[in-house]
Amino acid sequence: MSKLENKIEARHRNLFDVLNEQKYTVDYFQREYSWGEKHIEALVTDLTSAFLSEYTPGDKREQGEDYNNYYLGPFVVSSKDGKRSIIDGQQRLTSLTLFLIYLNNLQKELPFQEKIEPMIFSELRGSKSFNITVEERIPCLEGLFNQGEYVPDDSADESTRNMAERYQDIEKAFPEELKNDAFPFFIDWLRYNVIMVEIIAYSDENAYTIFETMNDRGLNLTPSEMLKGFMLSRFDSTEKRKQANDFWKQAMLELKAYDKDEDQRFFQSWLRARYAESIRPGKAGSKNEDFEKIGTRFHSWVRDNLSKVGLDADSGDSFEQFVQHEFRFYYKAYLRILDAEKALVPGLEHVFYISRWGIAPTLSLPLMLAALNSHDSQDTVAHKINTVAAYIETFVVRRSVNFRNFSASSIRYTMYSLVKEIRGKDLPELQRLLGQKLEGMHESFEGMKHFRWHGQNRRFVKFLLARMTAWCEQQAGMSSSFVTYYQPASGKPFEVEHIWADKFSRHQDEFEQEHEFHHYRNRLGDLVLLPRGTNQSYGDQPYEQKKAHYIKENLLVKSLCPLAYENNPNFLKLKTALNLPFQPHDTFIKADIEARHDLYRMICERIWPETLVGTEVS
Template sequence: MSKLENKIEARHRNLFDVLNEQKYTVDYFQREYSWGEKHIEELVTDLTSAFLNEYAPGDKRKEVENYNNYYLGPFVVSSKDGKRSIIDGQQRLTSLTLFLIYLNNLQKELGESQKIEPLIFSEKYDEKSFNITVEERIPCLEALFNYGSYSPAETDDESTANMAERYQDIVEAFPEELKNDAFPFFIDWLKYNVIMVEIIAYSDENAYTIFETMNDRGLNLTPSEMLKGFILSRFDHADKRQKANDLWKKAMMELKAFEKDEDQRFFQSWLRAQYADTIRPGKAGSKNEDFEKIGTRFHSWVRDNLNKVGLDPDSGTSFEQFIQHEFQFFLKAYTHILKAEKVLNARLEHVYYIHRWGIAPTLSFPLMLAPLNVDDSDDMVVAKINTVARYIETFVVRRSVNFRKFSASSIRYTMYSLVKDIRGKSLDDLKQVLSKKLVEMQESFEGVDEFRLHGQNYRFVKFLLSRMTAWVEQQAGMSTSFATYYQPEKGKPFEVEHIWADKFSRHQDEFEQEHEFNSYRNRLGDLVLLPRGTNQSYGDLPYEQKHPHYIKENLLVKSLCPLAYQNNPNFTRLQSELNLPFKPHEAFKKQDVDTRQHLYRAICERIWHHDLNS
């Protein structure tokens, strides 16, 4: 190797230096962008909370220079022939690019003029190119930059579709309290006070060695490890300390089998659920309180709040009991939730649902753990968790059909307050409290009457139709489930399809303007779930010609056909016993869309009613 190839550099750089008019490619083995909602939500929450802990209304912009820095970790690049390839850190840098695109779009709405664009793309010879270049992702990035949304095509890879979803998560996670005078301060802070360590290798061999060392042999202590060190240091007996250490290590391995950082999310959720009392008010300049501090430095919070946690600094026994009882109990409950998110389980079905459409995990997990008591039986733990998850699902569905958002930033104060309201409650009291909360909600299922598909809510519409379709079939004694339609393990995936073909000319007797037709065509009453490719085969036919094909499909689609009402006692019993306004449709006009919409509302009211005792 030459001297240059042997060279390795590491330097402290702010985000502006890292991204401003810089060019990176992504190494082939780092190609997949796999961050989920909770990763993005954590990034946005951590960054905005760190800023808000420094900012005070009335500050001058120059004072941002003296705000505390935020360390975002290292990234590794290989530099060859003037080109730089990201070896480690692609997830964070891609997520930051999505975040910067959102901030750039937001500042247009707010009338700001911060120079963010050079951190996203650079321009040469009148041609723009994104600073982090992966060819197949360019259409997605361009659409997000220009329009704030992207609808993935069938040819898109999983990473591109994931990027589009994570952008929407950023929209939901960004706090309202920064959409004011604090916004330009936040941009300054993000550009110049968020710090990364850039490690540059000038040969692929050295770059991969650094990558392996950082991922396999990293020695930095995590907050979980620091908490363990503090707690175990208070044990009175070495043998008990060793047993507790073995127990802790086994637990951390179990959690990390789900996700690399799941151990930290466990402690954040558990401590918030059971011990946090104070919350930062939702206004710029407020200081972080229990809920925020646990989210950023829970190991320090425990050390500073021993009384709240029930730990006696002068009694090693209290620390031993904490590990033997509280720790093990809440670990088991937490893993119940993690497993229920992945596989549909009848006893915890609502956990599965809210993992697909629910509030941010930083809110939902503390809520689900809050009512638990260490002497609860396993059955009681499951019942309480599922009850809270059912409340969360009903809450988000009601908000969604009324076109109301439920971003973490907009509901965090409400939900963290609810954590305290339901903490340690019996199952009966829990149901009473949460049922009352649903009764008090402003949003009702009257919103379904006007609900429609638009560019930003396809995922929710698919969720809604999947839940309704599975519920109707289950009430009729069939064995299908939500997973059958939302995320089937085999067979063709299901897609949201229109009953009306996209043919304005066929509906000019009822609509004078094409935009009126298009709006009505997107109403929920005109939508069904069909296997991919099915609707394409007869989708352009007039309704009268294609609706006989619907008899071969799921029961909610079949219900359009007169034949579904003949010799089908389970279906007709469902119709009469639940008083649901099913009816066949020989034709499908504007009034039929309204009738169908009324049916969907009735089904929603049955599935997501406010009485959690039934």
Template sequence: MSKIENKIEASDENINDLLKDKKFYIDYFQREYRWQEKHIVTLVEDLTTTFLKSYVPEHSRAEVANYQSYYLGPVVFSNSKVGKDSIIDGQQRITSITLLLIYLNNLQKNHSSKVAIENLIFSEKYGEKSFNMTDDDRQEVLKALYEDGEFNASKIEDETTININERYRDIDNVFPEELTGDALPYFIDWFIGNVIIVKITAYSDENAYTIFETMNDRGMNLTPTEMLKGYVLSRIKDKQKRSEINEIWKDKIWNLHQYDSSADIGFFQAWFRGKYAVSIRQSKAGAENEDFELIGTRFHNWFKDNHETLFDLKSSDDFYFFFKNQFVFMIDWYMKIWDNMIELNYGCPHIYYINRWGIAPSLQDSLLLATLKHTDNDAIVLKKLDAVARFIETYTVRRSVNYRKFSSSSIRYTFFNIIKSIRDADLDILKDKLLEEIESLSESFSNVTNFSMHQQNRRFVKHLLSRITGFVDQEVGRPTNYVSYQEPKGRKFEIEHLWGNKFNRHKDEFEQENDFIHWRNSIGALILLPNGTNQSFSSDIYEEKLDHYIKENAFAQTLHPEFYKKNPNFLNSQTLNEVGFKPHEHLKKDDIAERAKAVEQLCYKIWARSYYKN
């Protein structure tokens, strides 16, 4: 190697230094962007929480430079070709940073104070923009997100494009509302100036790959779970008992890892937060981390500091019996919760639903475990879990139809207080407390009549329509349910607009195209149809499509007059009669309004408060 090829450089850089007017080439062996929802949610929550610890509205923006920094980890580049940085390790993070920058740039478009971040997203040469991530596969989706804030991925099957689009939507779902107003330029200043990455540059591919292997193959640090295990076993003096707990621990953690390699971390965080945490950090500058945050970062240390006062674990036998009984009970039910999230269990269906539309796992899992007691039998546990999960779904659906977000940072105090209030509660008391929480919600289902779909809430609309369609099918005695529409094993279902996207057909009712688009996307103008069926006649006139709808699911069939004849299961259903369904041979704006009113009534039936009174 020449002298320059032997060289390795490392420097700490903020986002601005790393990305400004730069180009990064992605190596062929790691082209796919594979971050999942949990990864992007954790990143956004960590970043926004760290910022909010320092933020004071009265500060000048210059004071942001003194805010707490956030370390995002190392990235490795090869500069074997002069002037061209090839990403060896860190592509997932840089792609995610780019997505967040695009989201922030779109968010500030109508803001009075803007931060210049365009040159962190793309560079321009000879009048043409090219993104900092120079991979042809992702240019189309990045361009669409940057220019329009949305991308139509319905016909795209490329893994990277799909994931980029979905992670952008996740950012929109989780980004805190309190940072979208006056605090936004402060946060952007902080993000590009106080988030630190260690940039490692090698000038030969050989050295770059050696660094990559060293970072990824030789990590022998003990995990928090392993450190907790070591401490627990050290407190059990009897050799035979210590060996017994060790075998139990190994067996349970191995089983947990069959779900996810980091599932053990999530379990201990959920268990300790749900059952033992008594404090949470205040939302003010300089506030110290409390139980909730300490469990999230170093739960093994938190346990060592608190097992006597919060767990009442003092003697060797205390540790032995606690981990033989409580630990086994909680970890077994944590895995059963996971099972019920994967496959619908009619004994506890809402666990399945909230895995598709729930709150952040950092709150959700703790809430589910909080009420469980190792003396509860299986039937009681399932009822408790379903009651809590139903509350979570009721909360998220109500918020969503009112266009309200529920990012972890904005609801953490509310839900932490709920966690404490239901901790160890018996079933009847649990139901009473959850009903109190539901009745105190400021958002109701009445706004469903004004609710419409847009690009960023399509996932929720699919969930809502799947719940509604499955519910109506069940009421008329059909075997189909939520799963049949949300995650069928065969032909998939898509959202169907009852009106084709033809503004000129509706000028008798609308002067402005925007008004037409709003009504076309109203929840009263949407149904679910099998993929392909909706595409084959989606632009047809409603009256021509109506005869097709009579062949589909019961919710679609309620549009057709024939459905109301000789259909005893429907006609004899008191629940559906109270909804106020009526046929619509023609579909005007008033018909859509009536249909939306029926959806509102369905919501009150599906998430009826009477559930908690039985």
């Protein structure tokens, strides 16, 4: 190996130096982009919170040089023949690229013209290319950069689909208080105060060795380990300290089996749910409070707030009780939530639903833990968690059908106030309180009369139709579930399809303008779920011909057909018992879409009522 190949460099670089007109490829074994909503939300929240703790309205741009830096961690590149390949760190760098694309699009709506583009792509001899180059991701990045959205087709890989969804999560997580005069200050801070350590190896062998060392043998103490050290140091009994240490280590292993950062997410959620008293007001220049401090340095926050946590600095017994009873109880409850997010668990179904369409995890997880008391039975724990999850689901569905935002930045103060309101409530009081919150919402299902499908609400429309379809079939005694229609483990996935073919010429007796036709065609009443590929085979046919195919599909689709009302006692019982205006449609014109739209609204009112008493475990 030559001297150059044997060389390894490490240097402190701000984000501007890392990305501005720089070029990286991604090593083949790092190709998949796998971040989920909770990862991207944590990144955006951490960065924006760190900036807001430094910024004060009225600052001059040059004062930003005195703002504290934010360390984002290391990344490893292999440099050969003038080309650099990312060996470790592409998840963060790809996410930062998505974030920068969002910021660049956002500023088009604001009176600013910050030079963000060179950190996204660079230009050589008139040819533009993205700074982080993976060939199959280029259409997605181009769509996000040029249109602010990207709709993956059937051939898109999982990384591309993830990137498109994470971009939407960034939109939800970015705080409103930065969409004003603070925006250029934030861009400055992001460029020059966010720091990474670049580790460069000049041979693949050395690069992979560094990658393995960082991922397999890192010795840095995590916040969870520092909290453990502090807690266990206060125990009076050596034997009890050993028992607590064994339990703590096992708990951390179980949490990390879900995600490498799940242990930290648990402590943040638990401490916010039960002990945090304050949150930063939603205006620029405000300082971080309990909620934010727990999110960044929860181990330090506990040490500095013993009385809030109910700990007595002079009593080892209080620390033992906290670890062996409180910690153990909430840790087990948290595992139940994690399991219910992964698969439909009887009695915790709403947890699964809101993991597909809900509020940000930094808000939903504390909410679901807040009402629990450490003496609650396991049934009561499930009742309370499911009740809160049902409230969250109803809240987001009603906001969504009214085209109302529920991004973390827009509802964080309201939701954290709710955390404190429901903290420790018994089940009847919890149901009563959350029911009152739903009754007081401005958004109701009456607003559905304006709801329609468009490019940016595809995920929600599929969620909505999957919930309605599964609910109707369950009420009719069938064994299908939400998973059947939203994300089946096998078989063809279901897709949102229009009943009307995209043929304006067939409807000119009802519409003078083509845009009016498309407006009606995208109303919810014209939409159903069909297996992928099914509608393509007869999608251009008139409705009168489609009916023969629809009778073979799910119950909500079948209900269009007169034949579904013959010799189908369970369906007719559902129609009568729940007073739902199901009706067959011999033809499907404008009035039929309106009738189906009303039917869907009434189904939604049955699925998501204002009362939450029905959320108990049966």
